[in-house]
Amino acid sequence: xxxxxxxxxxxxxxxxxxxxxxxxxxxxxxxxxxxxxxxxxxxxxxxxxxxxxxxxxxxxxxxxxxxxxxxxxxxxxxxxxxxxxxxxxxxxxxxxxxxxxxxxxxxxxxxxxxxxxxxxxxxxxxxxxxxxxxxxxxxxxxxx
Numbered sequence: 001x002x003x004x005x006x007x008x009x010x011x012x013x014x015x016x017x018x019x020x021x022x023x024x025x026x027x028x029x030x031x032x033x034x035x036x037x038x039x040x041x042x043x044x045x046x047x048x049x050x051x052x053x054x055x056x057x058x059x060x061x062x063x064x065x066x067x068x069x070x071x072x073x074x075x076x077x078x079x080x081x082x083x084x085x086x087x088x089x090x091x092x093x094x095x096x097x098x099x100x101x102x103x104x105x106x107x108x109x110x111x112x113x114x115x116x117x118x119x120x121x122x123x124x125x126x127x128x129x130x131x132x133x134x135x136x137x138x139x140x141x142x143x144x
Contacts, residue, residue: 027066
């Protein structure tokens with residue numbers, strides 16, 4: 001399926017211990033492809049760990065309705081802001097064999113994966129240019 005959005009970030013979402021979950025609306029392939037960053041009030045940004053700090057529920061059809069929900073394991077311990085983005089591995093697992101069955105879904109997934117990797121790179125470069133942190137890059141209001 002086509003990736004029709006450049007959005008690679010959800011947030012910043014501010015909490016004072018009362019948000020148990022938040023939604024994200026971009027495609028990932030598996031829960032481990034999600035990166036959740038947390039910045040405590042007045043503190044430094046840290047990467048949260050899947051299954052330790054949060055879990056992920058993906059929407060069943062990431063092509064038709066991408067995204068899902070991040071569930072914090074101990075919401076009362078957070079007082080700051082969250083940003084969610086993707087961390088799809090920079091690999092290419094699709095294999096097309098000569099004289100084998102040809103499934104367009106394999107090509108679509110490979111192209112989607114490459115597009116997500118490019119968007120991730122653009123998001124990271126934009127954060128570096130903006131000085132890091134959970135604020136989106138300045139200049140067009142688009143956080144990618």
